[in-house]
Amino acid sequence: MSTGVVQPRPGRIWGFIANALRRMGLSGRTAIILAPTLWLVIFFLIPLIVVFKIALSAFAMGRPPYLPMFEWGADESLTITLHFSNFLFLVRDSLYANAYINSVRIAAISTIIALVIAYPMAWFIARSEEKHRNLLLMLVILPFWTSFLLRVYAWMGFLGRNGIINNTLMGLGIIDEPLVMLQTEGAVFVGIVYTYLPFMVLPLYTALVKLDQSLIEASADLGARPFVTFLTVILPLSLPGIIAGSMLVFIPAIGEFVIPSLLGGADTLMIGRVLWDEFFANRDWPVASAVAIVMLIILIIPIMLLSIAQNAVVEKNQ
Amino acid sequence: MKKPQIAADTRPWRDVDAKPFVRIANVTKTFGDVYAVDDVSLDIYKGELFCLLGGSGSGKSTLLRMLAGFETITSGTIEIDGQDMANVPPYERPVNMMFQSYALFPHMSVENNIAYGLKREGLPKGEIADRVAELLKLTRLENFKARKPHQLSGGQRQRVALARALAKRPKLLLLDEPLGALDKKLREDTQYELVKIQETLGVTFVVVTHDQEEAMSLATRIGVMTDGKIAQIGEPQEIYEFPNSRFVAGFVGSxxxxxxxxxxxxxxxxxxxxxxxxxxxxxxxxxxxxxxxxxxxxxxxxxxxxxxxxxxxxxxxxxxxxxxxxxxxxxxxxxxxxxxxxxxxxxxxxxxxxxxxxxxxxxxxxxxxxxxxxxxxxx
Missing domain, CATH: 2.40.50.140 (Nucleic acid-binding proteins)
Known part of the structure; x- marks a missing residue:
């Protein structure tokens, strides 16, 4: 920036800050990018490094419950001790592998169920009259106004042995003894799909509302039956929404802790629960950290794959 | 190009005994208590290029959409080639439409857009390829066949839309403001091209337009519409020189x-x-x-x-x-x-x-x- 140019006089405080930044060699643009970067470094990157460090430490009784990684020796030497045993432990004990696989499986099935339920909902909202759309979207988001925990407890009330569903069915004489619904994998699916459904509906809605009605008419005009139109026109054009919605359901579902522990049975092993147990029941911070790191890696891979796929789709259509 | 010379051949509407190809009889369409199309009767003959001319809200587009099957008829009948269209869904009608917005599939190449209707018919691959090549040639799009619609200019898109609508060799082609999105120069060129294609293929065209100049230069006959009714039907010269009402006289020309x-x-x-x-x-x-x-x-x-x-x-x-x-x-x-x-x-x-x-x-x-x-x- 040339100093010869007459600068407009900014407000006193902002002018002062802007001048100070300029003297430090920072333009306004850099300053704006700097703020979120600093935030991410302090609240995401550094904690992640700390967790990674703990994952490479050895377990110890005491406080903190792990041995230090760096040690100054008497001979002024620095000893860095890296324990990979925690990660090896995860591989050796099949419990962890099972928990990971189970988490991915449950998250994947939940995502598919959510997609199947959300797609017609999003379609209906996108195709309804414009003045009704906001109200319908409001109804989709409405559950968020109540506490998440409360809603999961409500499902316990529905699914329980003496819950509303069993009582109703028995009252109607359809069944003689209560069905076992709570503390099964089915209940976990119900909980996850119910909780994350809005995250699926909203991106699908965004994709479908942009879909030009005349494309559907053109397809019918060219001889495509409604189902063929769905497969060849509507589905491909809503793919970005499907990918975004699936990411928003699949990723948090993998690490889900509350739903499997409240609605799931003892055998519904999910990685979120294992992590909780390692950390709070066993107080084995290093193993818990290793579990967290591996989970992160498992999560990052599908995110990357999906966002690459999404970019490809968006690029293709633009 | 061979053109029939006998007046009765080129102007079947002058022949009392001629059988109309499209018969619209007392068709009414209401949206709520609004009459979009009000008791319209209209015969269109084979090989015609019929223009529905009218301002916005005159009901011309609604009539076209009823021919395509996108709107149901409130009362009256539409017959195409002797067949009542009342319960025939759009995907079974012998009719194709060129949309005002062109409605090209954004995720498909030019080639696939044109082939779309042929694939739905389940034609063998070789035949589809031949037919697509033929249409690409007709619309001078050979060099653009691999492109996506967003990589084309307005005029090219218009030609893709036309090629796609012609691909199934429909008996009746409906065109909704076909030149509406083009600039003046391109519009004039395309006009003649459209007429040439229509004459070459012998397809019956029904064109909706609000532009009286376009209607005059394209049409064999014009139906002037206002308030959901047909004000006058006639050859361009008839409409211009012998208007039947102050509305038609004022709407067509000055x-x-x-x-x-x-x-x-x-x-x-x-x-x-x-x-x-x-x-x-x-x-x-x-x-x-x-x-x-x-x-x-x-x-x-x-x-x-x-x-x-x-x-x-x-x-x-x-x-x-x-x-x-x-x-x-x-x-x-x-x-x-x-x-x-x-x-x-x-x-x-x-x-x-x-x-x-x-x-x-x-x-x-x-x-x-x-x-x-x-x-x-x-x-």
Whole structure:
């Protein structure tokens, strides 16, 4: 920036800050990018490094419950001790592998169920009259106004042995003894799909509302039956929404802790629960950290794959 | 190109016994309590290029969408090639449509867009490829076949839409404002191309447009629509020279309209006294009217003659003052304020390159017209 140019006089405080930044060699643009970067470094990157460090430490009784990684020796030497045993432990004990696989499986099935339920909902909202759309979207988001925990407890009330569903069915004489619904994998699916459904509906809605009605008419005009139109026109054009919605359901579902522990049975092993147990029941911070790191890696891979796929789709259509 | 020469062949609507290809009978369409299309009856013949002309909200697009099957008919019947279309869904009609927005599939290449309808028919791959190649050639899109719609210009998109609509060799092609999105120059070129393709393939076209010039240059016949009704059906010349109402006369082309009362009503002529014209109007043919009846006389601007000297005669001559001259190159438009206070437009062809004695601003002039120059309108 040339100093010869007459600068407009900014407000006193902002002018002062802007001048100070300029003297430090920072333009306004850099300053704006700097703020979120600093935030991410302090609240995401550094904690992640700390967790990674703990994952490479050895377990110890005491406080903190792990041995230090760096040690100054008497001979002024620095000893860095890296324990990979925690990660090896995860591989050796099949419990962890099972928990990971189970988490991915449950998250994947939940995502598919959510997609199947959300797609017609999003379609209906996108195709309804414009003045009704906001109200319908409001109804989709409405559950968020109540506490998440409360809603999961409500499902316990529905699914329980003496819950509303069993009582109703028995009252109607359809069944003689209560069905076992709570503390099964089915209940976990119900909980996850119910909780994350809005995250699926909203991106699908965004994709479908942009879909030009005349494309559907053109397809019918060219001889495509409604189902063929769905497969060849509507589905491909809503793919970005499907990918975004699936990411928003699949990723948090993998690490889900509350739903499997409240609605799931003892055998519904999910990685979120294992992590909780390692950390709070066993107080084995290093193993818990290793579990967290591996989970992160498992999560990052599908995110990357999906966002690459999404970019490809968006690029293709633009 | 071989063109049939017999009048009855090229103008089947003049033949009383000809069987219409599309028969629209007493069709009404309501949205709530609004009549979008109101009791329309219309016959369209094979090989025609029929234009539905009307302003927005005239019901022309709704009528087209009913032909395509996108709107249900409230009452009445539509027959295409002798088959009642009442319960035939769009995907089973022998009809294809070119959409105003073109409605090209954004995720498919030009080639796949054109092949879409053929694939739905389940044709063998080789035949689809042949047909697509043929259409790409017809619409001069060979070099763009791998492109996506967003990589094309407006004119190219329009041609893809046309090729896609023609791919299934429909008996009837519906075109919704086919040239609406193109600029003027491209529009004129495409117009002729469209007519050429229509004549080559012998497909029946129904075109919806709000542009009267487009309708005049494309159509074999025009149906002028207003308020959901057909105001007049006729060949372009018929619509222009023999409008049946003040609405049609004013909607198609520009016109000078004089209100008057019948003073003489004979078999071979009538005379109208018009205060607006500032003179008597003599019409050289009989008109179905009564003495003292109020009616309107419509004269096109190019059928009026300007002169400084008063021409011979006791009728069809009025006097005014040139307020404005617009030089358009091929012709000049004179805006003249008559002594009666009425403003008229008169056009004169600029047949010579330079006329030092041309009538100009602020001149007093006589305006005259022949006894058969205008149309007598009773509504």
């Amino acid at each position: 016109v000078n309209m004089f209100e008057g009362t019948v003073t003489e009503d004979e078999d071979d002529h009538i005379r109208i006294a018009s205060q607006e014209a500032g003179c008597d109007i003599y019409v050289g043919h009989g008109v179905d009217c009564a003495p003292e009846q109020i009616l309107w006389y419509a004269v096109r601007p190019e059928k009026m003659v300007l002169s400084r000297e008063r021409p011979e005669g006791d009728a069809n001559i009025t006097h005014g003052f040139v307020q404005d001259v617009a030089y358009l190159g091929d012709m000049s438009v004179f805006r003249i304020l008559l002594d009666s206070g009425k403003r008229v437009h008169v056009t004169q062809t600029n047949s010579s390159r330079y006329d030092p004695d041309a009538i100009s601003w602020d001149e007093k002039v006589y305006i005259s017209w022949a006894s058969d120059a205008g149309a007598v309108l009773t509504s």
